[in-house]
Amino acid sequence: MRRSLKEIADVVQARLVGDGSVAITGIASVASARSGDLVFEEDPKNVGEALASNASAVITTESESSGKSGKPLLVSSEPRLAFARAARLLSETRTAEAGIHATAVLDLSARLGKGVAVAAHVSIAKDVVIGDGTHVGPGCSIGEGVVIGSYCELVGNVFIYPGAVLGSRVIVHAGAVLGSDGFGYVRDAKTGRYEKFPQVGRLEIGDDVEIGANSTVDRGALDVTRIGRGTKIDNLVHVGHNVLVGEDVVIAAQTGLSGSAVLEDGVVVAGQVGIADHVRIESGAILGAQCGVPSKKVIRGKGIVFWGTPARPIREYLKELAVLARLAKKG
Numbered sequence: 001m002r003r004s005l006k007e008i009a010d011v012v013q014a015r016l017v018g019d020g021s022v023a024i025t026g027i028a029s030v031a032s033a034r035s036g037d038l039v040f041e042e043d044p045k046n047v048g049e050a051l052a053s054n055a056s057a058v059i060t061t062e063s064e065s066s067g068k069s070g071k072p073l074l075v076s077s078e079p080r081l082a083f084a085r086a087a088r089l090l091s092e093t094r095t096a097e098a099g100i101h102a103t104a105v106l107d108l109s110a111r112l113g114k115g116v117a118v119a120a121h122v123s124i125a126k127d128v129v130i131g132d133g134t135h136v137g138p139g140c141s142i143g144e145g146v147v148i149g150s151y152c153e154l155v156g157n158v159f160i161y162p163g164a165v166l167g168s169r170v171i172v173h174a175g176a177v178l179g180s181d182g183f184g185y186v187r188d189a190k191t192g193r194y195e196k197f198p199q200v201g202r203l204e205i206g207d208d209v210e211i212g213a214n215s216t217v218d219r220g221a222l223d224v225t226r227i228g229r230g231t232k233i234d235n236l237v238h239v240g241h242n243v244l245v246g247e248d249v250v251i252a253a254q255t256g257l258s259g260s261a262v263l264e265d266g267v268v269v270a271g272q273v274g275i276a277d278h279v280r281i282e283s284g285a286i287l288g289a290q291c292g293v294p295s296k297k298v299i300r301g302k303g304i305v306f307w308g309t310p311a312r313p314i315r316e317y318l319k320e321l322a323v324l325a326r327l328a329k330k331g
Contacts, residue, residue: 001025001090005057008038009074011089012082014059018072022056027087030055038074038090040083059083113150131168143179149207161219167207167229175214179203182218182225182241182259197221199241206230212237212253221259228265246283258295266302274309287311 006020025036030046033039033055040059041050050058051071059074059082076082098115100106104122113132118124123141130136131150139157142148146160149168154160158172161179172178184197201220205227211217212235219225221241227233228247238256239245246265251257255269258277263269267281270289275281279293284302292309293299299306305314 003090005038005072005074008086008089012059012074012076012085014074014076014082015062016072017075018057020072022072024056024086024090027083027090028055038083038086040079042079059086119156125162137174146179155213161203164203164205164219166205167209169208170205171210173211173213173215173235176211177216178205178211179219180216182221184221184241184259201225201241206247209233215239218243218259234271240277252289288314 002023002025004020005022005024006016008024009016009020023036024038028034028037028039030039030041030050030053033053035054035056037055038057038059039050039053039055041047042061047060050060057072057074059076059079061077061079062075074082098117100118101120101122103120104118106124107126109126110124110128112130115133116130117135119136119138121139122136125142125144127145128142129147131148133150134148134152136142136154137156137158140154141159143160143162145163148166149170151168152166152170154172156174158174159177164179181199184199185194186197187194199219199221201222202224203217203219204224206229208230209227211233214235215233215237217225217227217239218241223242225239225241225243227245228249230247231245231249233251234253236253237251240257240259242260243257244262246263246267248265249263249267251269252271254272257275260278261275262280264281264283266284268286270287272290273287274292276293276295278296280298281287282298282300285299286303286305288305288307291307291311293311297310299311301313306312307314307317
């Protein structure tokens with residue numbers, strides 16, 4: 001998509017320095033940039049390299065934009081954020097062509113909005129509702145009564161179980177499974193055998209959520225599993241039944257959330273974290289990589305990093321490691 005630098009400046013709310021008519025056709029790193037590309041640089045030591053690159057324009061900070069440059073600039077206090085917004089603007093029209101592929105199978109009761117694209121080998125069941133501009137990629141299966149908002153992107157081979165509700169502008173990457181049964185069983189003390197506990201609840205996913213490849217999100221057992229607006233879930237993440245995830249939460253790869261865990265708004269979860277059942281992670285807490293949170297524990301402390309198993313504030317964790325190191329030397 002071709003955009004003028006002035007258009008981009010207006011959208012990302014950056015100050016334009018230089019020729020606003022310059023055409024931008026893509027984004028790139030400084031090293032790989034070509035004519036027509038937009039790059040960003042927030043490190044003062046590397047701004048000169050960005051200005052000397054083949055890029056047509058540079059996003060940088062106010063402090064680094066002073067002085068003369070032959071390149072037009074977009075000046076922003078947050079160059080990385082401005083770059084991300086510019087990238088989204090430049091890709092807006094790179095969507096699939098609206099229409100239904102000949103190999104797709106749709107129930108006659110399904111309702112599709114304007115500009116919906118349904119790719120090859122898609123299955124759409126009874127009473128499905130899909131909003132305007134949504135793209136359903138190849139091999140997707142959408143169960144009965146599913147509601148999908150506008151301008152969503154189901155990349156491919158996404159399976160959505162019956163009754164799930166997705167908001168608008170949701171991105172679901174290949175192989176994700178949404179609304180599957182939770183892992184709930186009741187043991188018969190006499191026989192030692194396990195019987196399945198009912199998994200008949202709902203899954204609700206808010207606007208602007210992104211779910212990574214091969215991730216799974218279970219529906220509630222009797223109530224609801226909910227993923228809040230703006231939350232970003234990486235690849236290979238599992239979210240168990242009855243989990244409540246707030247807004248603007250970030251969850252990195254290979255993390256597992258057990259049933260009925262609660263993550264409040266703004267929580268950050270690093271990779272390979274294990275969160276047991278009925279845990280509550282309060283707003284703004286940060287869980288470091290590979291830490292573990294035992295059942296029913298409450299983690300609180302906005303901006304505080306927790307580490308280890310059981311998870312505790314990183315300063316406490318590092319002190320414990322130092323003590324163990326000293327003891328090992330004495331031994």
